[in-house]
Amino acid sequence: MPEVMTAAVLTAHGGPEVLQVRHNVPVPTPGPGDVLVEVTAAAVNNTDIWTREGAYGSASNPAAIAGWQGVPLRFPRIQGTDITGKIVCVGDGVDTGRVGQRVVVDPAIFESEAEEARLLAVLGSEYDGGFAQFAVVQAEHAHDVSDSPLTDEQLACLPTAYGTAMGMLERASIHEGEVVLVTGASGGVGLALVQLAAARSARVVALTSEGKQEIARQAGAQEVVLRSSDDLANAITRAAGGPLDAVADVVGGSVFSTLIPLLRDAGRMVIAGAIAGPVVEFDLRVLYLHRRILIGSTMHTPMHFRRLMESARSGSISPVVGQTYPLKRIHDAQRDFVEKRYPGKLVLLP
Numbered sequence: 001m002p003e004v005m006t007a008a009v010l011t012a013h014g015g016p017e018v019l020q021v022r023h024n025v026p027v028p029t030p031g032p033g034d035v036l037v038e039v040t041a042a043a044v045n046n047t048d049i050w051t052r053e054g055a056y057g058s059a060s061n062p063a064a065i066a067g068w069q070g071v072p073l074r075f076p077r078i079q080g081t082d083i084t085g086k087i088v089c090v091g092d093g094v095d096t097g098r099v100g101q102r103v104v105v106d107p108a109i110f111e112s113e114a115e116e117a118r119l120l121a122v123l124g125s126e127y128d129g130g131f132a133q134f135a136v137v138q139a140e141h142a143h144d145v146s147d148s149p150l151t152d153e154q155l156a157c158l159p160t161a162y163g164t165a166m167g168m169l170e171r172a173s174i175h176e177g178e179v180v181l182v183t184g185a186s187g188g189v190g191l192a193l194v195q196l197a198a199a200r201s202a203r204v205v206a207l208t209s210e211g212k213q214e215i216a217r218q219a220g221a222q223e224v225v226l227r228s229s230d231d232l233a234n235a236i237t238r239a240a241g242g243p244l245d246a247v248a249d250v251v252g253g254s255v256f257s258t259l260i261p262l263l264r265d266a267g268r269m270v271i272a273g274a275i276a277g278p279v280v281e282f283d284l285r286v287l288y289l290h291r292r293i294l295i296g297s298t299m300h301t302p303m304h305f306r307r308l309m310e311s312a313r314s315g316s317i318s319p320v321v322g323q324t325y326p327l328k329r330i331h332d333a334q335r336d337f338v339e340k341r342y343p344g345k346l347v348l349l350p
């Protein structure tokens with residue numbers, strides 16, 4: 001085992017300059033109950049950018065420089081929530097037979113196994129993640145996917161994007177035959193939402209931008225609406241053939257208030273992101289007079305993740321890898337991610 005490794009080290013909240021690729025970072029040692037994973041692929045997510053910038057704000061101050069928990073991170077920190085790799089060594093109490101397993105890591109640490117237990121920590125924020133050649137994780141968070149037909153790059157797309165999409169669909173109880181609008185449909189979470197909702201036999205209307213229609217259709221969208229449409233509300237209602245049963249939104253911003261009135265009475269809007277703006281205004285009457293339901297969703301539960309891993313093993317999902325990069329090009333990957341140069345997921349290969 002080498003003593004040092006290459007890792008992208010976050011040194012403070014700030015611009016790309018606070019992220020430093022270093023080649024002399026000590027390889028971590030697994031403690032009791034841990035495994036050491038040699039990282040083969042690690043996907044890029046919006047949380048990497050917002051966490052680096054400290055863009056999450058806090059409950060009392062939306063402009064506060066903070067990670068997802070509403071307080072600044074502790075530095076130095078290695079980010080990277082989405083790890084695929086191989087177990088190369090195990091800590092005390094872990095079956096040595098696990099060495100050599102190909103694994104995907106559940107990045108979310110909950111207070112308990114209860115259905116909606118409190119989320120305590122996330123890989124890459126509260127503890128070191130996958131933007132490194134090696135990472136230590138808890139053994140039970142490393143799910144064996146040795147037999148999956150998916151590539152390591154595809155598997156690395158699953159934890160955050162598909163986990164979040166799975167959490168949204170479960171929390172909003174999306175089921176067969178329902179008409180569901182997915183925003184940001186060409187993005188990481190959006191494409192996962194389209195695929196997973198279509199797999200439940202929901203009728204998916206994808207909201208996306210020019211040039212991304214085909215990828216949304218390939219993922220399973222039956223209808224595609226451009227977010228630049230002149231009369232967006234009408235365009236969506238026409239495509240949906242009437243009111244929506246549900247909206248799965250990761251975009252927020254100005255379109256939010258347009259979408260709520262398009263829901264049927266008692267329709268559900270599940271929200272897990274706000275890439276177009278976190279502070280929105282809407283008419284409360286549109287909500288309560290029609291008994292519409294707003295659902296906040298973050299990540300997944302351990303049970304959702306286990307279900308996702310079953311899909312990974314069976315190959316019933318097919319994540320779209322937009323581009324791959326060696327770890328030393330992490331700054332290029334983050335720039336391309338922010339500029340939305342490629343649909344699907346961007347993946348680093350440490």
Ligand SMILES: NC(=O)c1ccc[n+]([C@@H]2O[C@H](COP(=O)([O-])OP(=O)(O)OC[C@H]3O[C@@H](n4cnc5c(N)ncnc54)[C@H](OP(=O)(O)O)[C@@H]3O)[C@@H](O)[C@H]2O)c1
Pocket residue numbers: 045046047050160161164183184185186187188189190207208209212227250251253272273274275276277297298299337340344
């Ligand atoms: N709560 C959670 O657990 C959780 C987990 C993962 C992500 N998220 C959040 O979900 C959101 C999407 O994440 P992601 O990883 O899917 O990001 P992504 O891959 O960059 O996708 C975002 C997509 O949103 C669309 N979009 C619409 N308006 C936009 C705007 N003003 N600026 C940029 N994009 C815009 C674009 O798709 P089209 O061109 O197709 O419209 C874009 O590709 C982010 O806010 C992220 O923080 C939350």
